[in-house]
């Protein structure tokens with residue numbers, strides 16, 4: 220069981236260190252190797268996804284990633300930006316299915332900015348297509364036209380790309396409450412009309428799942444108005460990026476939202492949904508739970524170790540019940556801890 224560990228930038232190294240400690244504590248004999256991705260990789264090699272990393276990532280069964288990016292790299296040419304490294308590895312490993320579960324742990328009902336009764340019991344899964352859409356579409360760029368600069372990107376989805384993410388989403392819904400909401404903008408964008416048409420076609424294979432459709436602007440509103448109406452949501456790369464950050468606040472903090480990015484053979488990259496949080500990097504205060512929960516998803520999806528996955532998730536529930544809180548989920552009367560202390564508490568709860 221080979222894991223490629225990519226700590227990345229900002230808080231990345233701090234939070235991945237805790238997830239690695241948790242994985243090692245399970246005594247499952249993982250082989251782990253660490254490599255560079257993102258800004259650190261650009262500084263060392265000029266490439267945000269260097270060849271050595273590519274080799275390791277391709278050979279591994281799973282990748283554990285912290286986060287990439289930071290203001291010091293924002294003015295580099297686009298192909299050298301840390302984010303290109305992340306998009307590069309997702310594309311290279313064909314990780315087209317991004318699962319972002321938003322679960323509210325009961326102890327955090329007051330940490331959400333929404334009223335507890337709106338979010339209590341929340342358990343939704345966002346399935347985001349990850350290797351297509353406007354993120355990768357050609358043509359793209361900025362050109363001179365009539366004496367001014369014109370910027371352009373292209374939203375593009377092939378039928379087969381929509382179909383394969385559709386199957387992932389329907390199958391996920393079958394294992395849950397059998398409700399799937401497909402999010403698009405078919406009232407304006409042809410590309411997403413195709414998205415809707417193909418989702419309807421795919422639904423014929425899943426008569427036990429109730430398919431509904433929602434326009435993305437309404438979906439953004441419904442997520443804060445009545446999020447518990449959703450079970451599984453499926454959407455494209457761009458809409459999924461935005462809606463999953465929105466959903467994270469339903470759970471109390473973006474520091475709680477894990478993710479799995481999978482290919483069609485259960486190889487996966489596991490990372491928190493949040494970024495490198497440059498504002499708190501190096502301070503030892505970041506919440507490591509999203510990364511630890513991402514490691515639990517690795518145990519479940521790549522290694523098929525459901526029992527161990529549940530063991531890690533239960534340890535997270537235990538530390539929250541014990542009152543441990545990093546700054547992002549802190550409320551009066553709880554025990555404020557740093558990144559490492561939170562990791563210590565999870566380790567203790569595992570024992």
Ligand SMILES: NC(=O)c1ccc[n+]([C@@H]2O[C@H](COP(=O)([O-])OP(=O)(O)OC[C@H]3O[C@@H](n4cnc5c(N)ncnc54)[C@H](O)[C@@H]3O)[C@@H](O)[C@H]2O)c1
Pocket residue numbers: 230234285286287288289290302305473474490491492493494495496497498499504505506507509547
């Ligand atoms: N997957 C990734 O690697 C990824 C994802 C998103 C953003 N980014 C990159 O990260 C950089 C910063 O982006 P941003 O500021 O828009 O988003 P961000 O998610 O890094 O931070 C947004 C806010 O959430 C807080 N936050 C995030 N994670 C936290 C955690 N674990 N614990 C406590 N607080 C946390 C931050 O302190 C900040 O206030 C950019 O360079 C961006 O491109 C990377």
Ligand SMILES: CC(C)[C@H](C(=O)O)[C@@H](O)C(=O)O
Pocket residue numbers: 288302305306460492494
């Ligand atoms: C950093 C960026 C490329 C990335 C994305 O947009 O996919 C991030 O926001 C995410 O959600 O993983």
Ligand SMILES: [Mg+2]
Pocket residue numbers: 460461464492
């Ligand atoms: Mg994002």
